[in-house]
Amino acid sequence: MENGITFNIQKFSIHDGPGIRTTVFFKGCPLRCEWCSNPESQIKNVxxxxxxxxxxxxxxxxxxxxxxxxxxxxxxxxxxxxxxxxxxxxxxxxxxxxxxxxGDYQTIEEIVDICMQDIDFYEESGGGVTISGGEGMSQPDFLKKLIAELKKNSVHVAIETTGYVKKETFEELARELDLLLFDVKHYDREKHYNGTKVYNDLIVENLKWAIDNGIEVLPRIPVIPDFNDSLEDAEGLAKLLVEVGAKKVQLLPFHQFGEKKYELLNRNYKYKNKKALYPEELEEYQKIFLDKGLNCFF
CATH class of the missing domain: 3.30.70.20 (Alpha-Beta Plaits)
Structure with a gap:
């Protein structure tokens, strides 16, 4: 029986898509974001x-x-x-x-069994299951089978994705999903590389394809100090989203939930002791998106 590797299954999530959800965290990610709150997700091994x-x-x-x-x-x-x-x-x-x-190796049956324990909550709240990570599409064959099993039970399935996924793989999986929570980290390809160690060309291409093909997409911007938190950055990001046809965007202010994990992994953390951001500090930032006609919220 095929196994996938996860590092957490979190019940009663309310920030990973509509309603009450179960979030399944896949291990493995092609990005190396300097602020990553789940550094244990990056490598696809225990x-x-x-x-x-x-x-x-x-x-x-x-x-x-x-x-x-x-x-x-x-x-x-x-x-x-x-x-x-x-x-x-x-x-x-x-x-x-x-x-x-x-890191735990689990079968599709094991994951589905855990997710289905809360089917009543999904139905009452309009919730479901969200695949996260890491990169939710980092284990594509396993993910495709997992989606199919959840769909047999009429479960709404969303995914948190970096968008940095091979075009053919992304398109195949995106068609099977009900919602893409799509990270957009920077409009400038060089600055994107400096912060994540990948360029954003493929990400933008996949984002535009998903929107053009009528897939429900919620672009989400992690607002990171000294990376993309200036008003100039907001202008560039808003322009990019308008160009790809986005209608809405969610801002995710920087937080320090992952700081301790770097210590446990014996890794340096560039954002150690960096002050968290809060919505009330980003009103001017948000206004730039609103002025461009984007439904921008936290």
Whole structure:
């Protein structure tokens, strides 16, 4: 039976599409956004996390790892993700539970069973299931089968996508979905690359195709300090959305929900201690979209 890899299934979500929803987080993403709130989603493998506050540095993890993927350097436990196979020997041998992991291989049947536990809430609220990530389309064959099984139960299926997906794959999957929550991060391809490590050409192409083909799309802009939060940026983004035929856009102010995860993954976080943004601080920013005739909301 085919497995996909997820890192969370969150029930009673109310910010990932209409109504009450179950959000299924897929592991794997082609972007490397500097502000990513789910850094554990980027690699499509099981990942080991280390909590220094719980660690006694007994080094049992270093000794027991069968692949030599763990070392002790500068009073830090270092996990080599290229060597780690996700066997969880280290996690199971840690006496202080300083090690944990992200990533579970699940079957379509297992995911559908969890999602269908809340079918009554979907029906009453106009909700459903949202595929997130990472990139929701990062496991296309598995996703296509999952959508088909959910549709057998008349479940509304949305997806959160970066849009950075091979054109043929994107078009095939988008046709099967009820709603695309489509991230639009920057209008300038070079600045987009600087913040995400990919250019935005394919993203814009896929966004326009989806709108032109009558698929329900909600463009969403994560408003990030020092990346796309200036009024000039708002002008450029609004112009782009008008050009591709968008009618509405949701603004997602920067938050710090993912900061702790970088520490657990032993990764530097460019936005550490950066102040969160709030809707009341972005009224001028929002007005630029409204003035362009876009239904802009938070």
């Amino acid at each position: 990942q080991i996390l280390h909590d220094q506050s719980k660690c006694s540095y007994c080094l049992s993890c270093v000794v027991t790892c069968p692949n030599g993927a763990i070392t002790h350097e500068d009073n830090k436990i270092i996990i080599n993700e290229d060597k780690c196979v996700g066997c969880l020997t280290c996690v199971n041998s840690c006496p202080n539970r300083a090690l944990s992991y992200e």
